[in-house]
Amino acid sequence: MIAKQEPKSFGEVFALLSRLYREEGAVNFLKLCFTLGKTPTPAGRWWMWSSILTVAAFLFVMYQLVFVGHSSFNTSSDGVNWGMAISTYVFFALISSGLTMIASLAMVFGFKQFYPVAKRCIFLAIITLASGFAVLALELGHPFRMLWAMPTGMQVMSPMFWMGVFYSIDLVLLFIKFYLLWQEDWDSPLSKFVGAASFVAVILASGMLGLVFGSMVMRPMWYGPFTSIYFMLTAALCGAAAIVVTTYMAYGFDRRNMGPHLRELAEGADLPKVFATLIGITLVMFLTRFWVGLWSNLDGMDGFHALVRTPLFHVELWLGLVVPFVMMLSPGMQTKMSHQMTAAFLVLGAMFINRYEFIIGGQLVPMFKGMWAASLLPYEPSATEWALTVMGIGMSLALYALGEKLFHLSAVPPTLLETEDRPAYA
Amino acid sequence: MAKWGMVIDLEKCVGCQACTVACGMENTRLPGEHWQDVIFFQEGEYPNTELKWFPRPCMHCENPSCVAVCPVRATYKTEEGQVLVDWERCIGCKYCMIACPYGVRFYTEEKPRYGGPDVKAVFKSGDARSWDPPWRAPQEDWRHGVGVQPHDVVSKCTFCYHRVSKAPKGTADLDPQNPALREFTPACVVTCPTGARFFGDLSNPHSEVNKQIAYKNGVRLLDHLGNKPQVYYLTGEGGSVPAERASKLKV
Ligand code: SF4
Ligand code: SF4
Numbered sequence: 001m002i003a004k005q006e007p008k009s010f011g012e013v014f015a016l017l018s019r020l021y022r023e024e025g026a027v028n029f030l031k032l033c034f035t036l037g038k039t040p041t042p043a044g045r046w047w048m049w050s051s052i053l054t055v056a057a058f059l060f061v062m063y064q065l066v067f068v069g070h071s072s073f074n075t076s077s078d079g080v081n082w083g084m085a086i087s088t089y090v091f092f093a094l095i096s097s098g099l100t101m102i103a104s105l106a107m108v109f110g111f112k113q114f115y116p117v118a119k120r121c122i123f124l125a126i127i128t129l130a131s132g133f134a135v136l137a138l139e140l141g142h143p144f145r146m147l148w149a150m151p152t153g154m155q156v157m158s159p160m161f162w163m164g165v166f167y168s169i170d171l172v173l174l175f176i177k178f179y180l181l182w183q184e185d186w187d188s189p190l191s192k193f194v195g196a197a198s199f200v201a202v203i204l205a206s207g208m209l210g211l212v213f214g215s216m217v218m219r220p221m222w223y224g225p226f227t228s229i230y231f232m233l234t235a236a237l238c239g240a241a242a243i244v245v246t247t248y249m250a251y252g253f254d255r256r257n258m259g260p261h262l263r264e265l266a267e268g269a270d271l272p273k274v275f276a277t278l279i280g281i282t283l284v285m286f287l288t289r290f291w292v293g294l295w296s297n298l299d300g301m302d303g304f305h306a307l308v309r310t311p312l313f314h315v316e317l318w319l320g321l322v323v324p325f326v327m328m329l330s331p332g333m334q335t336k337m338s339h340q341m342t343a344a345f346l347v348l349g350a351m352f353i354n355r356y357e358f359i360i361g362g363q364l365v366p367m368f369k370g371m372w373a374a375s376l377l378p379y380e381p382s383a384t385e386w387a388l389t390v391m392g393i394g395m396s397l398a399l400y401a402l403g404e405k406l407f408h409l410s411a412v413p414p415t416l417l418e419t420e421d422r423p424a425y426a
Numbered sequence: 427m428a429k430w431g432m433v434i435d436l437e438k439c440v441g442c443q444a445c446t447v448a449c450g451m452e453n454t455r456l457p458g459e460h461w462q463d464v465i466f467f468q469e470g471e472y473p474n475t476e477l478k479w480f481p482r483p484c485m486h487c488e489n490p491s492c493v494a495v496c497p498v499r500a501t502y503k504t505e506e507g508q509v510l511v512d513w514e515r516c517i518g519c520k521y522c523m524i525a526c527p528y529g530v531r532f533y534t535e536e537k538p539r540y541g542g543p544d545v546k547a548v549f550k551s552g553d554a555r556s557w558d559p560p561w562r563a564p565q566e567d568w569r570h571g572v573g574v575q576p577h578d579v580v581s582k583c584t585f586c587y588h589r590v591s592k593a594p595k596g597t598a599d600l601d602p603q604n605p606a607l608r609e610f611t612p613a614c615v616v617t618c619p620t621g622a623r624f625f626g627d628l629s630n631p632h633s634e635v636n637k638q639i640a641y642k643n644g645v646r647l648l649d650h651l652g653n654k655p656q657v658y659y660l661t662g663e664g665g666s667v668p669a670e671r672a673s674k675l676k677v
């Protein structure tokens with residue numbers, strides 16, 4: 001379906017698509033769109049199955065929302081107000097922010113060894129943010145109303161207002177940056193400026209997302225400036241894990257398919273070092289947060305005692321953070337592909353649990369419900385909420401496969417590399 | 427400009443929930459959607475325990491955190507002090523529910539609170555209202571959160587905006603004993619059989635509410651959070667408000 005060379009402008013894209021359409025006829029054209037090419041490829045299969053998953057989950061959620069409404073969620077006014085949909089949104093939004101931070105290592109801070117993953121990072125940042133927004137839109141009561149009510153309301157006191165502003169700016173800048181990289185513009189002043197601006201935007205956006213929770217003095221499990229820092233730094237960890245997983249995926253889990261620069265990055269000690277440092281920072285923050293939570297007698301902190309008793313907490317801590325930390329630290333394991341992959345997968349799983357535990361856990365103590373509510377609120381996501389999460393994950397996976405097929409995501413600046421560095425995957 | 431406030435005398439309150447029912451009727455609430463509720467709580471440990479209670483409407487805070495967090499300014503505070511929700515702006519993000527320290531806000535789209543039957547499904551709405559109650563109060567004003575709300579918004583006690591906003595200017599106290607003022611007085615205040623609830627102008631030094639607060643040491647719930655409720659409690663000898671929001675977990 002796709003020419004050997006990536007089309008270089010929207011004109012070329014449309015020309016290519018319409019030529020295909022004319023040559024193949026409507027039915028075959030649709031079939032091609034579905035399988036991404038005449039010969040089956042891993043990316044094509046990946047795209048097909050994850051699209052099916054996404055569409056199925058989406059249809060289920062829409063059916064529930066149309067016929068049952070948001071009462072198909074297990075959230076409640078007397079219980080947990082923000083459920084798994086919000087934690088899924090936070091999970092995706094922070095992966096996106098983290099990916100932009102990793103891309104900035106090369107594009108803003110000049111660590112050239114990270115160039116080979118920069119374009120993939122930017123693409124992934126766009127699609128994870130889009131997935132997060134899609135989940136959020138289906139959680140909100142009136143998502144479209146936001147479009148006029150936010151600009152006309154201008155409630156500058158609201159952390160959520162600023163979160164919306166900064167994430168929108170972030171998304172626009174990511175699109176511009178990706179367009180520039182598509183045009184192979186790596187280091188014009190404009191490209192440099194957009195890179196720097198999107199780094200600033202992403203720090204503000206992830207920090208502001210932290211403040212949505214951190215400003216809430218009436219929710220002591222969230223309260224404090226620490227929450228903002230916690231979100232930024234764990235975002236970086238998520239970004240690192242996501243890029244390790246997807247880069248190996250792109251090369252069919254075989255380093256021999258990689259170009260020399262990427263291989264150097266994958267085989268060297270820099271990547272695991274960055275990764276281990278980020279896991280280490282997260283562990284320290286995680287443990288200090290729980291220490292304060294368990295130690296303090298403050299009203300409203302009781303949720304921490306409940307959290308440490310759940311198996312999820314221990315899966316997250318030991319399997320999701322400690323094991324990968326040891327793997328990425330030990331010289332014998334840190335450069336092996338299988339260990340890097342395992343560590344990255346475990347960290348992503350741990351961070352999904354982390355967002356869930358953070359959002360739900362912070363609401364476990366009821367707000368003045370007296371004996372009408374349990375002293376700790378029960379909550380379990382409903383089928384609709386699970387479907388929404390599956391939809392978000394499916395959407396990211398599908399768009400990723402599409403991007404891998406359509407764009408040259410492993411591109412590096414021409415100054416860095418003469419040889420072709422195209423993944424075997426696409 | 428008046429600054430409306432409420433005083434609840436816990437020595438007089440018998441926990442009968444008449445206010446809760448009156449509010450539900452006046453404002454056409456769903457079962458369980460208690461804009462006003464009497465919260466029961468337990469003090470002490472067996473065998474030395476006591477069951478206590480206090481009625482809890484919206485506090486119409488002086489520094490309302492729910493207003494500050496609302497990203498679209500759907501929740502706002504009027505010049506006379508009522509904190510209201512504009513149902514034509516609300517996007518249903520529920521941030522205000524997260525940010526209200528007193529748990530007084532309700533999202534429309536939820537499972538029935540008492541395990542069914544789902545009254546909204548039984549009395550299905552054919553229009554923009556979220557349900558079509560067999561009987562509903564005549565007033566409707568969505569910009570001020572009055573009436574049966576539309577789908578997917580947040581609702582809360584309005585300090586009976588539809589009544590109080592029509593009170594003659596300069597009224598110091600809305601005393602339900604006074605036939606001339608009765609129809610402007612909040613339903614829960616009118617109904618209270620022991621006369622435990624007072625409603626008046628906190629900015630008027632001569633109002634009854636101010637006197638009660640001054641002479642009987644009015645306290646506010648969770649005052650350390652800084653929201654500064656405009657609902658005061660008189661605890662006297664028999665009543666108390668809890669210092670904590672939920673009964674403590676045994677560790
Ligand atoms: S009690 Fe809650 S809803 Fe009412 S004004 Fe205060 S913060 Fe807002
Ligand atoms: S749910 Fe409605 S009133 Fe509450 S913060 Fe969101 S938009 Fe504002």
Ligand code: SF4
Nearest residue numbers: 449462583586612614
């Ligand atoms: S003031 Fe009106 S809306 Fe508020 S609790 Fe009383 S009856 Fe209900």
